[in-house]
Amino acid sequence: MKPLKIGILGGGQLGRMLLQSAANYHVETHVLESGKNPPASSLCHHFTEGDIRDYDTVYAFGKKVDVLTIEIENVSVEALFQLEAEGIKIIPRPGVLHTIKDKGLQKEFYKKHNIPTSDYILTDNEEDLKTKLSFLPAAHKLRTGGYDGKGVSILKSESDVNKAFSEPSVLEKLVDIDKEIAVMVARDQSGETAVYPPVEMVFDPKYNLVDMLVSPADITLAQTAEVQRIARSVIEAFDSPGVFAVEMFLDKAGNILVNETAPRAHNSGHQSIEGNYSSQYDMQMRIMQKLPLGNTGTIMPSLMLNLIGEEGHSGAVYYKGMDEALKIKGVYIHLYGKHETKPGRKMGHITIIGENKNDLLDKARSLKELIKVISY
Amino acid sequence: MKPLKIGILGGGQLGRMLLQSAANYHVETHVLESGKNPPASSLCHHFTEGDIRDYDTVYAFGKKVDVLTIEIENVSVEALFQLEAEGIKIIPRPGVLHTIKDKGLQKEFYKKHNIPTSDYILTDNEEDLKTKLSFLPAAHKLRTGGYDGKGVSILKSESDVNKAFSEPSVLEKLVDIDKEIAVMVARDQSGETAVYPPVEMVFDPKYNLVDMLVSPADITLAQTAEVQRIARSVIEAFDSPGVFAVEMFLDKAGNILVNETAPRAHNSGHQSIEGNYSSQYDMQMRIMQKLPLGNTGTIMPSLMLNLIGEEGHSGAVYYKGMDEALKIKGVYIHLYGKHETKPGRKMGHITIIGENKNDLLDKARSLKELIKVISY
Numbered sequence: 001m002k003p004l005k006i007g008i009l010g011g012g013q014l015g016r017m018l019l020q021s022a023a024n025y026h027v028e029t030h031v032l033e034s035g036k037n038p039p040a041s042s043l044c045h046h047f048t049e050g051d052i053r054d055y056d057t058v059y060a061f062g063k064k065v066d067v068l069t070i071e072i073e074n075v076s077v078e079a080l081f082q083l084e085a086e087g088i089k090i091i092p093r094p095g096v097l098h099t100i101k102d103k104g105l106q107k108e109f110y111k112k113h114n115i116p117t118s119d120y121i122l123t124d125n126e127e128d129l130k131t132k133l134s135f136l137p138a139a140h141k142l143r144t145g146g147y148d149g150k151g152v153s154i155l156k157s158e159s160d161v162n163k164a165f166s167e168p169s170v171l172e173k174l175v176d177i178d179k180e181i182a183v184m185v186a187r188d189q190s191g192e193t194a195v196y197p198p199v200e201m202v203f204d205p206k207y208n209l210v211d212m213l214v215s216p217a218d219i220t221l222a223q224t225a226e227v228q229r230i231a232r233s234v235i236e237a238f239d240s241p242g243v244f245a246v247e248m249f250l251d252k253a254g255n256i257l258v259n260e261t262a263p264r265a266h267n268s269g270h271q272s273i274e275g276n277y278s279s280q281y282d283m284q285m286r287i288m289q290k291l292p293l294g295n296t297g298t299i300m301p302s303l304m305l306n307l308i309g310e311e312g313h314s315g316a317v318y319y320k321g322m323d324e325a326l327k328i329k330g331v332y333i334h335l336y337g338k339h340e341t342k343p344g345r346k347m348g349h350i351t352i353i354g355e356n357k358n359d360l361l362d363k364a365r366s367l368k369e370l371i372k373v374i375s376y
Numbered sequence: 377m378k379p380l381k382i383g384i385l386g387g388g389q390l391g392r393m394l395l396q397s398a399a400n401y402h403v404e405t406h407v408l409e410s411g412k413n414p415p416a417s418s419l420c421h422h423f424t425e426g427d428i429r430d431y432d433t434v435y436a437f438g439k440k441v442d443v444l445t446i447e448i449e450n451v452s453v454e455a456l457f458q459l460e461a462e463g464i465k466i467i468p469r470p471g472v473l474h475t476i477k478d479k480g481l482q483k484e485f486y487k488k489h490n491i492p493t494s495d496y497i498l499t500d501n502e503e504d505l506k507t508k509l510s511f512l513p514a515a516h517k518l519r520t521g522g523y524d525g526k527g528v529s530i531l532k533s534e535s536d537v538n539k540a541f542s543e544p545s546v547l548e549k550l551v552d553i554d555k556e557i558a559v560m561v562a563r564d565q566s567g568e569t570a571v572y573p574p575v576e577m578v579f580d581p582k583y584n585l586v587d588m589l590v591s592p593a594d595i596t597l598a599q600t601a602e603v604q605r606i607a608r609s610v611i612e613a614f615d616s617p618g619v620f621a622v623e624m625f626l627d628k629a630g631n632i633l634v635n636e637t638a639p640r641a642h643n644s645g646h647q648s649i650e651g652n653y654s655s656q657y658d659m660q661m662r663i664m665q666k667l668p669l670g671n672t673g674t675i676m677p678s679l680m681l682n683l684i685g686e687e688g689h690s691g692a693v694y695y696k697g698m699d700e701a702l703k704i705k706g707v708y709i710h711l712y713g714k715h716e717t718k719p720g721r722k723m724g725h726i727t728i729i730g731e732n733k734n735d736l737l738d739k740a741r742s743l744k745e746l747i748k749v750i751s752y
Contacts, residue, residue, distance in 0.1 A: 001694040001752045003715070020396050023419055024710045026695060042421045043399055277706060277729075292703045299675065299729075318377040319402060327668045330653060334400045339379070353653075353675075376377045 003028045006288055007065035009052045011038035013336035013346065014071035014265045017273070019043035021281035025289060032061045039337040040071075055079045062088050067288045069242070070264055073101050074145070089189075091288055092242035092263040099238075100263050103170045104143040110258055113237040116230065117258045118249070119173040126166040133158050135171055143168045175257055179250040181217050182268035183231035186283040186293055189241045194283070194293040195228045196276060199268055199304075212364060214357055215271050215302045219250070227256055234261055243284045245269060267306070267346075274332050274351045275302030300330075300353040303360035307333075307348040309341035309373045317341040318376030319348075325370050328363055330354050340375075347373045379404040382664055383441035385428045387414035389712035389722065390447035390641045393649070395419035397657035401665060408437045415713040416447075431455045438464050443664045445618070446640055449477045450521070465565075467664055468618035468639040475614075476639050479546045480519040486634055489613040491606065493634045494625070495549040502542040509534050511547050519544045551633055555626040557593050558644035559607035562659040562669055565617045570659070570669040571604045572652060575644055575680075588740060590733055591647050591678045595626070603632055610637055619660045621645060643682070643722075650708050650727045651678030676706075676729040679736035683709075683724035685717035685749045693717040694752030695724075701746050704739055706730050716751075723749045 003026045008015045011033025019040055022029050029044040034051055041047040050057040052072070058079035062068050067089045068080070080094035099105045110117040123129040123140070136158065142151035142165050153163045154174070184196040200217035217224070231246035238244070238261075245266030247259040269280035278286070278294020286294055307319070316339060325331055335348035350367055354360045380403045384391045387409025395416055398405050405420040410427050417423040426433040428448070434455035438444050443465045444456070456470035475481045486493040499505040499516070512534065518527035518541050529539045530550070560572040576593035593600070607622040614620070614637070621642030623635040645656035654662070654670020662670055683695070692715060701707055711724035726743055730736045 001692055016399060019419075020399050023392060023396050023713065024708070026693070026711050026713075029418070042405070043395075043419050045418045286702065292699060294702070295705045297705070316377055317402070323668060326662065326670070329671045329673070332400070335402050337399070337402075 001026075004067065004289055005030065005065040007032065007061060007068040008040065008044070008071055009058065009061075009068065009075045010071035011035075011040035011047070012071055013039050013348075015040035016043060016336060017270075017334070018069075018071065018265060018281045018284055021279065021285050024282075025285055027285070027289065030061070030065050032057065037339070042337070052076065059083060062090075067091060069284065069288060070097070073097060073263065077101065089288075091189075091240075091284075092238070092244070093240035096238045096240045096242075096263050100261060102143045103141050103146070103260065104168065106260060107170055107172075109237070110234075113233075115234055115237065115258050116256060118175050121171050123164075123169050123171050125168075126161075126164060129164050129166075129169075129171070130161065132171060133161070135173070136160075137174050139172045139174060140164050141170045141172065143170060175249045176252045177249050178252045179217070179219065180259075181219065181227050181248045181250060181256075182213070182266070183227055183246045183248070184266065184269040184272065184280055184296075185231050185235045185244045185246060186280075186287060186296070187235050187241050187244070188287050188293050189290050191239075192293055193232055193235060194296050195232055196269070196272065196280075196296040197298055198224055198227045198231075199271070201268065211306055211308070213268060213271065213304050214360060215275050215304075216298055218357055223250065223256075230256055230258065234258060238263070241287050243269070243280050243287065267304075267349075270334070270349050271302040271304035271351045273334070274353050275299060301356060301360060303352045303354075303357075303364050305350045305352070305364050305367060306346055307335070307350060307371060307373050309343050309345040309347055311343045313373070313375040314342045315340060315375035317347060318374050320372040320374055320376075321370035325350070325367055328352070328367070331363070331367070341373050377402075380443065380665055381406065381441040383408065383437060383444040384416065384420070384447055385434065385437075385444065385451045386447035387411075387416035387423070388447055389415050389724075391416035392419060392712060393646075393710070394445075394447065394641060394657045394660055397655065397661050400658075401661055403661070403665065406437070406441050408433065413715070418713070428452065435459060438466075443467060445660065445664060446473070449473055449639065453477065465664075467565075467616075467660075468614070468620070469616035472614045472616045472618075472639050476637060478519045479517050479522070479636065480544065482636060483546055483548075485613070486610075489609075491610055491613065491634050492632060494551050497547050499540075499545045499547050501544075502537075502540060505540050505542075505545075505547070506537065508547060509537070511549070512536075513550050515548045515550060516540050517546045517548065519546060551625045552628045553625050554628045555593070555595065556635075557595065557603050557624045557626060557632075558589070558642070559603055559622045559624070560642065560645040560648065560656055560672075561607050561611045561620045561622060562656070562663060562672070563611050563617050563620070564663050564669050565666050567615075567617075568669055569608055569611060570672050571608055572645070572648065572656075572672040573674055574600055574603045574607075575647070577644065587684070588679065588681050589644060589647065590736060591651050591680070592674055594733055599626065599632075606632055606634060610634060614639070617663050619645070619656050619663065643680075643725075646710070646725050647678040647680035647727045649710070650729050651675060677732060677736060679728045679730075679733075679740050681726045681728070681740055681743060682722055683711070683726060683747060683749050685719050685721040685723055687719045689749070689751040690718045691716060691751035693723060694750050696748040696750055696752075697746035701726070701743055704728070704743070707739070707743070717749050
């Protein structure tokens with residue numbers, strides 16, 4: 001039997017880690033991405049250099065494979081609709097990507113499906129926004145094109161209007177956040193669903209990037225059940241196979257609000273490589289091959305720490321402190337094969353597995369001091 | 377800082393799994409192997425098609441990298457000696473490969489270093505053997521070129537002489553085997569050593585291949601300490617960095633005898649990917665980069681089952697029963713990217729992790745019935 005031809009749109013770190021899992025299976029891997037040497041290019045059977053946002057490029061690439069998936073939302077969804085119509089299996093469905101890529105449509109989707117989310121209104125441009133200032137304080141988010149914290153602006157009062165976007169955006173009520181939780185959900189091609197234990201995030205206020213997360217989240221059993229129930233309901237509403245990250249806020253009044261969903265492997269699932277029986281990447285491989293979903297159970301509690309380029313360092317990367325870090329029991333380093341660092345760039349991550357959250361946090365604090373992503 | 381250039385001689389499954397680990401580090405990977413699409417060729421930065429036994433080919437390949445390692449012993453050791461003399465770091469040392477490649481020299485090495493091993497004599501050819509028949513019953517092993525059980529013949533009595541080899545061979549006293557144990561040992565470039573928990577092997581008599589192994593081995597604490605002590609002493613005698621598998625017999629009289637050593641990642645260490653904090657492949661990557669040795673501790677007991685081509689099936693491979701197998705908790709499938717199966721060919725392996733040996737063995741028995749490597 002010929003190996004299944006799997007195409008991945010995007011060649012970044014998520015694609016790279018997906019390919020590490022793909023090597024366990026009987027598949028032929030194809031990657032489309034711009035540039036000569038993106039992180040995933042050296043781990044696939046066939047690398048195509050091209051723009052994942054370009055209709056013709058994506059269409060031609062998709063015609064070569066049996067199953068097509070993504071590692072980033074910012075792709076030509078129009079080409080995916082056409083490929084789907086021609087019988088290529090697309091995971092996740094293009095319709096889901098169409099909704100999720102636009103934070104406005106995404107918010108409306110939650111509202112329509114009675115999924116709890118913060119109150120919001122849409123703004124078209126600066127003029128429009130100025131007529132809606134009574135809605136502040138609020139977060140102003142670009143409907144499309146934002147990523148890794150870019151495209152989000154906090155408007156506390158009218159005096160912050162200069163920080164607002166003049167393009168179509170969502171204005172969301174600020175949530176009085178107690179915790180930020182993410183739940184990874186896997187759904188196979190027959191509609192079976194498996195839900196991972198929730199993870200708890202800690203943000204780096206400087207770069208607005210997820211900096212650290214702990215799995216499982218330190219919340220009550222009742223909260224765990226409820227966030228898992230909500231995450232599952234989101235994916236059931238989307239009605240698409242794939243791996244999804246549902247990001248939620250627990251507010252100080254005890255409410256659970258869905259912030260946003262990513263229809264793909266996600267930063268919030270990296271620790272599953274070591275911490276869970278079936279990692280998010282293994283799940284994605286299983287789903288594409290119509291294999292049974294894996295076990296989402298926890299092998300051991302885990303903590304994930306992003307490795308982010310230090311301020312003031314741009315150029316050939318050097319990972320200072322790797323030596324000391326790798327002496328610590330239960331520490332795993334994942335570097336993304338990016339040759340150049342720059343301030344705030346995600347260059348890799350560390351997972352720590354251990355018996356309990358306090359032990360993990362202690363080790364994480366030492367690691368944050370030890371490891372620095374600099375140029376050299 | 378430029379990534380370290382790592383060269384691997386051999387492009388089979390061991391190289392493939394090493395590359396899966398290599399993707400976590402800041403390295404540039406080079407593979408040398410014959411054929412267009414060996415298992416490791418799609419996971420490296422640079423694949424060179426060429427004969428790893430050819431002096432000029434290996435020499436030219438070695439000159440391109442900073443550190444050179446192997447995934448099979450059958451390479452041009454002469455080229456490695458020259459490269460070592462010219463300052464290329466070779467792991468393991470060529471001198472070790474020279475000794476180990478020749479089972480006769482290997483036996484003499486054990487004798488010289490007071491490492492317990494079965495009695496043996498050397499035979500040059502059939503004529504020579506015929507003068508030494510009083511040594512039977514014994515195992516006759518080709519001094520060079522044997523692998524995966526090939527090149528071994530059991531000579532019970534004089535009437536088996538027709539099964540003997542007429543090339544230089546070792547004639548070894550048969551051991552009344554109680555258990556076969558392997559201990560993986562990792563040694564870094566500064567001479568630090570880390571020893572894995574021993575594993576216990578079960579052979580498939582039909583193909584003389586390791587078929588299944590359990591980690592940690594079901595032996596007493598005293599036996600564990602002793603096999604680990606012996607394994608460490610073997611690697612100290614070899615005085616070389618690298619990952620090593622020391623295979624031992626426990627005989628029915630309670631003796632421990634070293635059978636042979638492989639100076640590389642080994643079938644006996646596959647389960648370490650899921651079962652131990654640092655896998656044998658991660659260890660090899662750490663050693664090459666002069667990073668600290670990893671933790672050899674057991675995360676959970678594990679069992680490894682080779683996936684071997686069924687009798688009567690040659691051609692494009694199909695893995696029957698994958699679906700059912702992957703429903704079982706704690707089951708991990710590793711396929712080696714070989715397109716064609718043939719009887720007895722190692723096509724992949726399965727690791728199971730679980731709470732205890734009985735649970736693992738129960739699951740393994742089901743899996744052996746479920747999964748068949750056939751052509752289709």
